[in-house]
Amino acid sequence: AQSVTQPDIHITVSEGASLELRCNYSYGATPYLFWYVQSPGQGLQLLLKYFSGDTLVQGIKGFEAEFKRSQSSFNLRKPSVHWSDAAEYFCAVASMFSGGYNKLIFGAGTRLAVHP
């Protein structure tokens, strides 16, 4: 069965430090991968996505992610974290149904705290 694992439930970094959030997926075919961010009391905002092509994808707010098929990973990175990046981050894989649509399977999320 398809699944997404985010090993880190909670991460704390200092403002200005670099960040890497880990994501591992289990999916039989070529995965379509997403990172979403959720601020307190808000919905999910799309940060970036990978469908095909260049394995390093750029997103909004200075985030990037790298797809590594050999490691079944899609880690999210940012070179310098800002206090406003404090939020919960969700990695997701699109699971194709026979009806031709995608159900998103989410990881449990990583909550990021940023120290001033």
Place this chain on the structure above:
Amino acid sequence: GAGVSQSPSNKVTEKGKDVELRCDPISGHTALYWYRQSLGQGLEFLIYFQGNSAPDKSGLPSDRFSAERTGGSVSTLTIQRTQQEDSAVYLCASSFQLGGQETQYFGPGTRLLVL
């Protein structure tokens, strides 16, 4: 342009009452999804609509849950005889493309608390 909107933002109800949650997708998006976000279960798929086709209800947790989509646009998720375990954030998402390289855009959610 306008994103996905949901109403109400928050809903407090008593156990046993029925509730209706509304979703307005992005204009022109043909696909609409409902997800539930709860402490114990994380984010889970509930139901999918595509245009005027019959919905895929495979994720609905019980027959107390139902949803409809009128005119291929607005959707309503109804929970009958609410239980405390129904307390969660209900998120709606819409997308334009069928399958393949499809991106789902989410609304702000409805936070449901069942007392």
